[in-house]
Amino acid sequence: MSNDLSYLKNNISKIIIPDYVTLIAVSKRKTIEEISYLNSLGIENFGESYLSEAIDKIISLSDKNINWHFIGPIQSNKIKLIAKHFDFVQSVSSEKIIRKLNSACEELDKVMPVLIQINIGEEKQKSGVIISDTQYVVDLVNNSSNLDFKGFMCIPPFGVDPKPYFDKMKKLLDTYNSSYNISILSMGMSLDYTLAIECGSNMVRIGSNLFGSR
Ligand SMILES: *Cc1c(COP(=O)(O)O)cnc(C)c1O
Numbered sequence: 505m506s507n508d509l510s511y512l513k514n515n516i517s518k519i520i521i522p523d524y525v526t527l528i529a530v531s532k533r534k535t536i537e538e539i540s541y542l543n544s545l546g547i548e549n550f551g552e553s554y555l556s557e558a559i560d561k562i563i564s565l566s567d568k569n570i571n572w573h574f575i576g577p578i579q580s581n582k583i584k585l586i587a588k589h590f591d592f593v594q595s596v597s598s599e600k601i602i603r604k605l606n607s608a609c610e611e612l613d614k615v616m617p618v619l620i621q622i623n624i625g626e627e628k629q630k631s632g633v634i635i636s637d638t639q640y641v642v643d644l645v646n647n648s649s650n651l652d653f654k655g656f657m658c659i660p661p662f663g664v665d666p667k668p669y670f671d672k673m674k675k676l677l678d679t680y681n682s683s684y685n686i687s688i689l690s691m692g693m694s695l696d697y698t699l700a701i702e703c704g705s706n707m708v709r710i711g712s713n714l715f716g717s718r
Contacts, residue, residue: 512542519713519714539565539570543565549571550572551573551709555579555585575657576595578595583605586605592619594690598633605618610649618645620641622634622656622657622658624659635676638680655677656673656676656690660691677689688707
């Protein structure tokens with residue numbers, strides 16, 4: 505491999521997060537070489553949102569110690585593949601997806617850790633559960649034998665101050681954490697992860713700050 509990947513080391517050194525925060529390196533549109541190099545530097549959690557390119561990478565890197573997180577919109581005809589290849593699904597957002605993912609995992613004899621994606625800005629074009637439907641969806645996930653409910657994920661609206669949305673998400677986690685034994689709040693991307701952590705995030709999904717722009 506002749507590419508110089510040292511910029512990745514430089515980029516990592518600029519991402520300062522507390523120990524209790526899990527870093528998800530968002531590697532969509534990025535190469536196997538880049539992922540492999542970051543993994544050699546100790547990064548073990550990678551996030552992908554496009555299934556077909558992700559599967560190629562997952563298969564090529566199957567000898568590595570990597571947890572693969574699916575973070576993109578879920579198409580129901582792709583659920584079996586997601587269940588098979590991924591270790592964690594962060595973008596669970598509807599009853600249909602929950603039922604199909606649960607039965608796909610059952611067939612694979614696998615228990616999948618999942619986050620429920622919340623459409624915190626109630627944006628029409630975004631997937632995710634709106635706050636008023638949360639209880640119903642939480643119970644569906646919690647009653648799915650092959651899904652392990654771990655917490656919530658969100659992508660706040662772009663171009664506006666995310667703080668009010670992050671605060672709402674933290675309140676949501678606090679509402680459910682004790683009765684459902686959940687603790688993960690996946691929020692914060694390259695532009696806003698510091699603020700997200702201040703607001704209670706313990707899992708950040710960082711793409712461009714790590715890999716450079718896509
Ligand atoms: C692409 C993506 C990210 C990373 O975004 P950056 O701004 O590049 O850090 C995080 N979460 C999701 C769901 C994404 O699709």
